[in-house]
Every structure is written in C-alpha cells, then in structure tokens.
Amino acid sequence: MTDEIERYVQDEEPEEKKSNTLKINEEKDEKKSNVFKVEQDKVEKKFNVLKDEQEKIEKKFGILKDDQEKIENKFDKSKDDQKKIENKSNKLDDDDEYDFITVPPDGGFGWIVVLACCIINLILDGFFFSFGNISDKVQSYFQAQEWAVSLVISLACGFYMLSAPLASALCNKWGCRRVGIIGSVIAAFSVAASILSPNIVVMWLLFGLIGGIGMGLIYLPSLVMVGYYFEEKRAIATGIVTAGTGIGTVAFSPFIKLLFNLFGWKTGLFLVAIIILCCAICCAFMRPLTPVRKRRILPPxxxxxxxxxxxxxxxxxxxxxxxxxxxxxxxxxxxxxxxxxxxxxxxxxxxxxxxxxxxxxxxxxxxxxxxxxxxxxxxxxxxRSRQSIRAEDAVRPLYKEDVLYQGDTRNLPEFQSQPDIPTYIQQTTKVPEAVEETKMKAFWDALRTMTNFHLLRDKKIIIICV
Known part of the structure; x- marks a missing residue:
C-alpha cells in the first residue's frame, strides 16, 4: 500500500512540475501578448498620427490646389482684361476716324411715318380750329363771360407751342415715339377730365394748361420725324404733313358740330378725347433709324x-x-x-x-x-480733333442741325458743299462735348439749344418776333 502511495506521489510530482511549467509558459505568453498588444497599440497610434498628418497634408494640398486655381483664374481674368483694354484702345483709335450716323431712307417706310404725322396734324389742328362750335354751350353751362371761355382754347394753343423746347429735349433723350405716346395719353385724359370741371378756372388748368402741353408733346415729334426720315424729299414730305392742318380744319368742324349736337358737349368732348388718344397709334410708327458707321473724309x-x-x-x-x-x-x-x-x-x-x-x-x-x-x-x-459721334447719339434727332428745317435741303450751301448725303449728315450732326457725362446730357443739350436767347440779338429774329 505504501509502495503504491509512493508511486502515486512520485507520479504526481512530475505532473505538478509540468503544470507549473505550463503555467509559467502561459504567463510568459501572456506577457508577450501584452507586450505585443502594447506595441500594436503604439503602432496603431503612430498609424493614426500618420493618417492625421496625411489628411492635413491632403487638406494643405487641396488648399494649394484651390489657390493655384484662383491664381490661374486671376491670370485668365487679367489676360481677358488686357485683351479688353487692347480692344478698347483699338476701338478708340478706330473711333477717331469713324462716326455713327443715321441715313434717312427718303421714302419707303418714311411715307408711312409721313401719313401718321399728317393724321396727327389733322386731329390736333382740326380740333383747335373747331373749338368755337362748343364755346356757346360751355359759356352757358359755366355761366362765364365770353373772354373766359375763349381763354380755354387760347391757353391750350399757347402751351401747345410753348411746350416745344421741353418736347424737343424729351424727344432727344427718350425718342419721338415714346414722347408722342405719353403726350397722347396726357392730352386725352386732360381733355376728358375737363368735362368734370366745377368751374371755368379748373377747365383752364385741365384743358388749357395740361391738355395744351400734352398736345405739344404729340405735335413736335410729328415735325421732327419729317426731317429725321427725309433729306432730298423733305419739302414734299413737309407739304403732305402740313396739309393735315387744312384737311382737319375743313373736315373736323362739321364732324365735331355733329357730335356735340347729337350727344351734348360733355359726351362729344369725351369722344374727341378718345380720338386724340388714337394719336398714340400714329406715334407708334415713329421708330428710330439704325445708325451706320462712316469714315471721316480727309481733305483731298x-x-x-x-x-x-x-x-x-x-x-x-x-x-x-x-x-x-x-x-x-x-x-x-x-x-x-x-x-x-x-x-x-x-x-x-x-x-x-x-x-x-x-x-x-x-x-x-x-x-x-x-x-x-x-x-x-x-x-x-x-x-479727328472733334468728338466722335457714338451710336446712341446718332439716333438722337435734335443733334442734327437741320432736323427742323422744312424746306428743300438741296438748296442749302452746307448740302451743296458736300459730295453726298451721308457726308452732309456727318458734318451737320453736332454732339456738344461735356466735361462730365451724365444720364440727362441729351436732354439738357437740346433744351439749351432750344432756349438760346442769344438769337434775340439778331435784328432779323426780332423783326420776325414782332
């Protein structure tokens, strides 16, 4: 029994030693694994640091790339600006030898414009000369004196003509078509509103003052467009337009008398206001001409x-x-x-x-x-010393010195001294130079020209005024 126990003890001791050895080995393996984990953590940390650095480098590279693109864009922009400057300089050099002018067609669509202007004169002058048909009815309605009723049409005729400088300046700035349409609306609404006047004084204001100015804004564009569209045939075109005054005087008087007898003076005057509003349709045909470039002619x-x-x-x-x-x-x-x-x-x-x-x-x-x-x-x-005529100035009618001349331009010395019509237009188109360009320059240029009181120093002008 004791022998067996000893044998058992002897067999157990190597096993314990083996188990201890295994434990020791396991502990060593654990330590090694822990060391490996620590080193792995360190490597991972280094890898993360490198990754962060790589991201930073990529961000910096992206920033540098963006900066490079910006620099390239700035370079391209500066290159384009340089080309624009060169083109502008070339254009300025080119403009020193070229002008923009508008050459009248002397026919074609110009005859439609002449017909429209003739109808405008027919309506406006015919209405003015036939106002006497309602003077008695207006006098009895307002219980006013005869001179007070006559002052209504007198004020209208006066402001009809006195508004010419203002209308000229407006036409030079915004064009005859736009001014004529606005004038038609103003004249029509003022004449229509005058039938609601409580007394004759309000009628002076509505019909005489506002209505007269509105009709003046219609009338002057009709004269300007004749000189704008015609040169050689201007006398014939002017005769056709002014014939509208005579036709209107003959035809409008019985027509308005019939209207007032049928509908009364208020309704009749309202219908006349609608007819005046139709002048806007005629003004719609007053389209500006297309400017063309023309080289300046040097002395032969x-x-x-x-x-x-x-x-x-x-x-x-x-x-x-x-x-x-x-x-x-x-x-x-x-x-x-x-x-x-x-x-x-x-x-x-x-x-x-x-x-x-x-x-x-x-x-x-x-x-x-x-x-x-x-x-x-x-x-x-x-x-080349004078200012070049630009395209936007060439279409402005009041820069043409002869635009309001209603005679035959072929008899003018300025016309006869030039070889052709475009050269004559180039020489008679004058754009006043200004120290500082403003948006209203065209308006003030025409207004100063039309209100030039230095003309009164001329004895001939004084005789004509008297």
Missing amino acids: PEEIEDTVQKIMTPTSSIKGGKLTPATSIRGGKLTPATSIRGAKVTPTIVIIPSPHDEDSTLTDMALEDDIKKRCRTESGVSN
Missing part, C-alpha cells in the same frame, strides 16, 4: 497740292547767299501761318541756291515733300 490730295504751291510761291528767298524778302505778300511781310481747313502750316523759307549749284532741284523737291507730309498730318489731326 489735290487741295493739299494747291495749298503747298501757294505756300511755296510767296516765301523769302536767299539768292547768292543774301536774304531777299518777298514783295508779293502784304507789302513784303510774311504771313504768320496759312490754314488748310483748320490745319496750320508755319511759314517756310525756301533757299534758292546760286545757278551754279547742281543740287538745287533736289533740295526743292525734298523741301516740298516735307511740307506735303506736314500738311497731310496736321490736316488729319485737325479732322
């Missing part, structure tokens, strides 16, 4: 040749080394300058060598060529 070479010959002939000469004054100019005195259409050429002393000089011909030819070049250069500079 023949004129420069003649001028050079005139300059070369009367000069001082040196013969044989002595200065001999010219005796053919103002008693031997040289003129300070000779003008070639605005260009000034300074006096030139021509040296005539002795007859023995073999190079005399070459000297004269070289000097003459130099003067010709100077004349051409200065003449071109003078012709």
